[in-house]
Amino acid sequence: MSRQRLIIAITGATGAVYGVRLLEHLRGHAQVETHLLISDAGVLNLHQELDLNRKEVEALAGVVHNVRDVGASIASGSFASAGMIVAPCSMKTLASVAHGLSDNLITRAADVVLKERRRLVLMVRETPFNLAHLRNMTAVTEMGGVIFPPLPGFYHRPASMEQMVDQTLGRVLDLFGITHQLTPEWQGMKAGSN
Template sequence: MRLIVGISGATGAIIGIRILELLQQTDIETHLVISAWGKTTIEFETSFTVKEVEALADYSYSHKDQAAKLSSGSFQVDGMIVAPCSMKTIASIRMGLADNLLSRTADVVLKERKQLLLLARETPLNTIHLENMTELSRMGAIIFPMMPAFYNHPKNIQDTIDHLAYRTLDQYGISFTEAKRWNGIKEGRSSI
């Protein structure tokens, strides 16, 4: 399997980073594109440097490199994850703007009918955001808001990050035994 991971400039870059860390434990080939603001967010929100994040992927590309192999449908991939996905990136993908390698690659993934998973990050959502996401869903993209779960009783922020990363990779049939799964209300709380 070959997956593209994009990190845009929305808050939550750590989710994309965790996805890359988990994919390192597999034999899946990873290709990474980080937007200009994604780089800023990584440095601001995490203890990682951009170089350290790029080293988590098998291949990394400049967001400015519109001639990269990812920009062509002849480069075969199984799908793309954008984590996090800013509303700017969602708008760009929806309009087919392809103004950088991240949005161009998402455009290619859509046109080739491969799975595009967008971990949307914004709150609250306005009508423009909702319309853009609705249209992308109609085009075949999976809109995957970065919402935490509480049924698994997270003990810290890492538990929440892990859960989001595991659920994201579930969409590609990639599972990890460490993932906490819903087992029904009786098994989740013995006092009910």
């Protein structure tokens, strides 16, 4: 079985932990080859939120691409991939994707994923949303993208922030059919006492 390629982008929204944990989980996955992009604002958030630098995060990826290299392999529909996850996705990146700007390699790769009818998942991070955010999310959804705000589920009773992050990432990986052990499958509500 050949490895599936998965493009992962880290942009300047809060929640850099989602992109890093995703890379950590996929690093040892025999069936997935990761292609990483980090925006300049994403680098700032990696440092601010996790005390990590670009090189440390890039070391987690199979292949690293420069955001300014719009001629990279992932900028073409002939580059076969399972799709792309933007974790986290800033409102600027969302707007660029919604309007087809392709102004850097992150938004170009997202545009390619959409035009090739592959899976695009945007883990949008902002609160509260304004009307422009909501309209951009609608536009991306209408193009076939998946808007996936990283909202934790509490029904599994997470005991740590790491478990909350992993539960969300497990749901994202499910969208790509990638096997994982990040979160248990929902077994239904437990019987309540009266």
